[in-house]
Amino acid sequence: MEDEENIEEELLLVESQLNGLQDKIKTLLDQQEELYERQAQLKAMLEISKTSRDASNSAPSVALEDWSGKFSWDSQADDTRFNVFGISSYRSNQREIINSIMSGKDVLVIMAAGGGKSLCYQLPAVLRDGITLVVSPLLSLIQDQVMGLAALGIPAHMLTSTTNKEIEKFIYKALEKGEGELKILYVTPEKISKSKRFMSKLEKCHHAGRLSLVAIDEAHCCSQWGHDFRPDYKNLGILKIQFPSVPMIALTATATSKVQMDLIEMLHIPRSVKFVSTVNRPNLFYRVYEKSSVGKVVIDEIANFISESYPNNESGIVYCFSRKECEQVAKELRGRGISADYYHADMDVVAREKVHMRWSKSKSQVIVGTVAFGMGINKPDVRFVVHHSLSKSMETYYQESGRAGRDGLPSECVLYYRPGDVPRQSSMVFYENCGLQNLYDIARYCQSKKNCRRGAFFQHFGEAVQECNGMCDNCVSSIELKDIDATYHTKITVSLLQEMQQNDQRATLLQLVDKFKTKWKHSGCSNEAVDLKKEEIEQLIVQLILDRVLKEEFQHTAYTTNAYVVLGPLWKPALQGNRPVKLTSAIHSQDSGDRFKSAKRNQMSNLEAKLDDLRRTISSRNGGIFPHAVLSTEQISLLNCHTPTTIAELEKLIGKVKTDKYGSDIIEVMWSETGSGKDSGDGAKRQKKDKGVVFVESGEEEG
Numbered sequence: 001m002e003d004e005e006n007i008e009e010e011l012l013l014v015e016s017q018l019n020g021l022q023d024k025i026k027t028l029l030d031q032q033e034e035l036y037e038r039q040a041q042l043k044a045m046l047e048i049s050k051t052s053r054d055a056s057n058s059a060p061s062v063a064l065e066d067w068s069g070k071f072s073w074d075s076q077a078d079d080t081r082f083n084v085f086g087i088s089s090y091r092s093n094q095r096e097i098i099n100s101i102m103s104g105k106d107v108l109v110i111m112a113a114g115g116g117k118s119l120c121y122q123l124p125a126v127l128r129d130g131i132t133l134v135v136s137p138l139l140s141l142i143q144d145q146v147m148g149l150a151a152l153g154i155p156a157h158m159l160t161s162t163t164n165k166e167i168e169k170f171i172y173k174a175l176e177k178g179e180g181e182l183k184i185l186y187v188t189p190e191k192i193s194k195s196k197r198f199m200s201k202l203e204k205c206h207h208a209g210r211l212s213l214v215a216i217d218e219a220h221c222c223s224q225w226g227h228d229f230r231p232d233y234k235n236l237g238i239l240k241i242q243f244p245s246v247p248m249i250a251l252t253a254t255a256t257s258k259v260q261m262d263l264i265e266m267l268h269i270p271r272s273v274k275f276v277s278t279v280n281r282p283n284l285f286y287r288v289y290e291k292s293s294v295g296k297v298v299i300d301e302i303a304n305f306i307s308e309s310y311p312n313n314e315s316g317i318v319y320c321f322s323r324k325e326c327e328q329v330a331k332e333l334r335g336r337g338i339s340a341d342y343y344h345a346d347m348d349v350v351a352r353e354k355v356h357m358r359w360s361k362s363k364s365q366v367i368v369g370t371v372a373f374g375m376g377i378n379k380p381d382v383r384f385v386v387h388h389s390l391s392k393s394m395e396t397y398y399q400e401s402g403r404a405g406r407d408g409l410p411s412e413c414v415l416y417y418r419p420g421d422v423p424r425q426s427s428m429v430f431y432e433n434c435g436l437q438n439l440y441d442i443a444r445y446c447q448s449k450k451n452c453r454r455g456a457f458f459q460h461f462g463e464a465v466q467e468c469n470g471m472c473d474n475c476v477s478s479i480e481l482k483d484i485d486a487t488y489h490t491k492i493t494v495s496l497l498q499e500m501q502q503n504d505q506r507a508t509l510l511q512l513v514d515k516f517k518t519k520w521k522h523s524g525c526s527n528e529a530v531d532l533k534k535e536e537i538e539q540l541i542v543q544l545i546l547d548r549v550l551k552e553e554f555q556h557t558a559y560t561t562n563a564y565v566v567l568g569p570l571w572k573p574a575l576q577g578n579r580p581v582k583l584t585s586a587i588h589s590q591d592s593g594d595r596f597k598s599a600k601r602n603q604m605s606n607l608e609a610k611l612d613d614l615r616r617t618i619s620s621r622n623g624g625i626f627p628h629a630v631l632s633t634e635q636i637s638l639l640n641c642h643t644p645t646t647i648a649e650l651e652k653l654i655g656k657v658k659t660d661k662y663g664s665d666i667i668e669v670m671w672s673e674t675g676s677g678k679d680s681g682d683g684a685k686r687q688k689k690d691k692g693v694v695f696v697e698s699g700e701e702e703g
């Protein structure tokens, strides 16, 4: 008997020691997991830093050649840039890239979205004799580019599955015999890997010395490590093998060092000159708004934001978490007078294309989309990108928000955040490699009320910090902040979870908030700790997850995956109150205007509105051309500033090609708005001054 008791006693002891050990092992395993993740992060950072150092050491051609110096084609390039493309000056790195291509080098370009990569191959294509081949992944991107070039009078065509027989014949003749006018030929990668006929024509073109340049757009599609891998891109290596003497330019907006190495190898361009531009998008204003837990209130806020900040139908995108949410939000925005269409992967291609087209031509203002609305969005004048919920990583957010302001003009990226959205995303991404870590990075971005938003991007992409210039909410906010001591609240949360776990109970984030409130009430609140609002408790719990005091655990049901909050590796010190926990809260939550709001041209002038109408009229008159291909928004502000009233003045601002095409229409608008010309009765005088220019449309005057 006694023996048995002793045994039982010892058994209990051993079991409790085992439990203790298992806890320790769990904590150690958690720590190991954290360290592995950090190790991977540090290795990647080291790789980036090594590659950039190697690039500057091992590519003497880069160091020795001054791509910004003088070249024999300078004046011809300047003339084409301005008179054909209507671009008044180069942006950062464009001139250097063009010069290296013109010198016959292979080039790798990494430049942020909207940085102006197209000009880097289109301008040399016009300058060099012969035909430039451009490989691009999507039909819609190709169509946009070909139409844009046609509007500039540059002979460009595409050879895709939609090309009719007649055009195909024309293209093959141009390749084979040099007949007909063809300067730039766009193809999808499938043409290279699947059409022997096409490759044989291309070889003939090359043998006759007429293949001037090969451009690979969206080159990150080559790499399996990239975010848009396309198997057919893997076969593009054949191009350098077949045409070694033809310069190749590979362009992409985002490529980690791993992707860069991958694509240099796959495209066989080991000696390429590399140009890496900053990830910074100085014209984008980043802000995070607190998101209400009431769905309708969120929509009201988004609708108000759009109609107050963008009353002139300026284009925007609203990103949503799910397809259903997309449809719902679009419907509710429409109900509030905003012309919005939805776009997601469940729609058929024709319906998607229709929605995209309407929006591209500014016939609808907003697309409410899921992540499916991605690569292929070429619209330069997107003024705002709203996130109805947070993205799954900083990288995804950078890309999605980066679709704003590709024309370089001030634009806004707004994210509606509530901590309750974190578990919605985490239950989708937890099985992905580093999925949770990536999600927690963006959650940290959203939770912060103090740190520069731009700084978070620099840190994420391993780039030196640059000035924000007051272009994020945290840098300009006049909201007064206070730090709440949440050490006691943390203790309560941890002990609550400890009790629950002992009883084999679990709670989701929202359930935990409710349980916290009940426990708080019963705890007597004798402590001087302040009462927290529901949103603040949610915020605290997410902060504790990010700080590893708590963690998320997932369980599949037949229909869904639930995310539960459980104790994390650092719960013990938190329970003992050894680690002070601070929660940042806003004292006055009203945003008393910021520099972006006042700097941004909220109202278009009458003249700008008229020119905007004009570009839309010309666009619909000419079928396919987009309004921004007629006149860019930047050009409209230029015209608004300088108010040219003669063709000669106009040509100095927008170049020859656009003046020849649209000059008389534009001048007519200028006259009607500025009171010059026929209204002031000096039309005849003006006509005399601008000999050779006939304003056919101003009929009254002529007669």
Ligand SMILES: Nc1ncnc2c1ncn2[C@@H]1O[C@H](COP(=O)(O)OP(=O)(O)OP(=O)(O)O)[C@@H](O)[C@H]1O
Pocket: 087, 088, 089, 090, 091, 094, 111, 112, 113, 114, 115, 116, 117, 118, 119, 252, 253, 380, 406, 407, 408, 632, 634
């Ligand atoms: N030097 C410049 N000055 C003014 N506008 C420019 C200049 N270069 C390009 N742009 C305009 O900027 C916009 C974006 O250019 P482009 O489409 O080439 O960007 P991108 O780098 O290819 O971006 P993405 O990665 O999104 O494809 C276009 O409207 C283009 O006409």
Ligand SMILES: [Mg+2]
Pocket: 117, 118, 217
């Ligand atoms: Mg591009």
